Each structure stands twice: as C-alpha cells, then as structure tokens.
Amino acid sequence: MKKRWYDYLWIVSLLYLLLGFFNILFTWLGLLCFFLPLIISVATGTKGYCNRYCGRGQLFGVLGGRFGLSRKKDIPGWMKHKAFRYGFLIFFLVMFLLMLWNTYLVFAGAQDLQQVVTLLWTFRLPWHWAYHGTLFHLGAAQFAFGFYGVMLTSTVLGLITMMLFKPRSWCVYCPMGTMTQLICKAKAGKQP
Amino acid sequence: MTSVGKKRRTAAVDQGACVACGCCAKICPMQAIEIVRGVMAQVNPDKCVGCGKCARECPASVIEIWEVGA
Numbered sequence: 001m002k003k004r005w006y007d008y009l010w011i012v013s014l015l016y017l018l019l020g021f022f023n024i025l026f027t028w029l030g031l032l033c034f035f036l037p038l039i040i041s042v043a044t045g046t047k048g049y050c051n052r053y054c055g056r057g058q059l060f061g062v063l064g065g066r067f068g069l070s071r072k073k074d075i076p077g078w079m080k081h082k083a084f085r086y087g088f089l090i091f092f093l094v095m096f097l098l099m100l101w102n103t104y105l106v107f108a109g110a111q112d113l114q115q116v117v118t119l120l121w122t123f124r125l126p127w128h129w130a131y132h133g134t135l136f137h138l139g140a141a142q143f144a145f146g147f148y149g150v151m152l153t154s155t156v157l158g159l160i161t162m163m164l165f166k167p168r169s170w171c172v173y174c175p176m177g178t179m180t181q182l183i184c185k186a187k188a189g190k191q192p
Numbered sequence: 193m194t195s196v197g198k199k200r201r202t203a204a205v206d207q208g209a210c211v212a213c214g215c216c217a218k219i220c221p222m223q224a225i226e227i228v229r230g231v232m233a234q235v236n237p238d239k240c241v242g243c244g245k246c247a248r249e250c251p252a253s254v255i256e257i258w259e260v261g262a
Contacts, residue, residue, distance in 0.1 A: 045230055046227065046229065050213050051212075051213070051218070051227055057213065074253040075253060080252045165251070166253070170251075171213035172213075177212075181231065184230025188228075191229075
C-alpha cells in the first residue's frame, strides 16, 4: 500500500523523545499530542488522530513489527476491560493534575524548580543536563520537566506492553485513545 | 458467480471491546474495514476475503475469523 506523509510520524515521535535529553523546554511541543486528538474528535467525531497521525502508536508498530521486538501475544483480558481502561484514564488524569499543581507551586514561588523527571510516577531521575535556563518563568521549565515525565512514562509502559503482547498494545489502554473514544461515543449517541 | 459450496471466511469484530485504534483498517489489503464514528471497527463482508491480517494486527485481539456459508 502506498505510504503517505503521515505514515512517517513515528520519526517525529522518536525525535521528540530524544530532544528531551538535550533541552527540556522542547517537551512543551508534546502538548500537540494532547490537544490534536481532542480537537479532531470534538470537531469531526472520529478517532482520526489514533487512526492516522499518532506517531507514538506508529513507533510501537515499527519497533514491534519491523524490528521484531514484540512477542505478538494476546493482551490479557483485564487490560482491555472497560474498568481497567477507564480506571487508568482517571489515574493518569489525577497524576497529570498533580503535575500541574507542582508547576503552579513553582509559578507561585512556593517551590523551587525541580530538575528531575519522574518516571512511572515514582522514580525521580536527575535531568539537570537538559536544562540550560529559560527565557520564561521558572514555572515554564517546571512544566517541561513534569510533562516530559508523563511522556516518558507512557513510552516506557508502551514499550513494556509492546514487548510482552502485540506491538500496539498501548493503544488498548492509552488514556488519550480512551478519552477520544468517549467523546466519539457521546457525539455518535446524539446523532440518529 | 456461481456457488461451489465452499465455505468462505470473514472477519468479525467484537464491537463492544473494540478501541477503534484503526490498526485493522490500516493493514487490511482489501480496504474492507472502516472505523465507524470513532467508536468501533466495522467489516464490510462483501469486500472481506478472510485473510486474517486484521485479527493478527488487532492490539486488543478482538477480531476473529469466522467461516460462513457460501
């Protein structure tokens, strides 16, 4: 099948993850991965982002498929269960809000800038080498560190399930995918 | 076309468990699958040849290949 430009967006995802090792402020760009799926689903009532443009899903597909890093086994039943998918979405959003709260504390001057990236909501990895000062408020840098933690955590989880199960297992419990599907369901429910 | 009594195969999606990621639609060589309103995948039985590529690709493993009467 003929490849389209959007079939190469996995390269963009890979570059994004690498840029976070050099300058943490680049991680702000990752907000596109949050807003585009929502805008597309609200505006068109489709999961066009997942279906075509998600570079992260493509990256797992390339690594697990072309590079053969996946066992290609079935995902366990509980992981595709609605309770787990919705539960993970809520957990993810709560952790996201906590990250925003920490960002706010730095903006408000109540907390110093933490040059760490929190992986899997637990491990605080030193990340000072990727910080070279900011032209903006220190809070902007704090958000970059926090947001990169979110992106790296989802990548690590996605890589683990890619290896254990099918390449794009992450798509089953991806919080953005669950959220956009809920939006689409709500929109489809309103239409005859 | 006349029927020769052979069973043909077709893909069937467990639509309640489908996450609408679109992996199946992308890999289908017959363009027989579409994602309906961002909610679920739907197989067009007239186009599907039952090759099983979608079932292997589906990250949630919610596609099965069924035999149907010719």
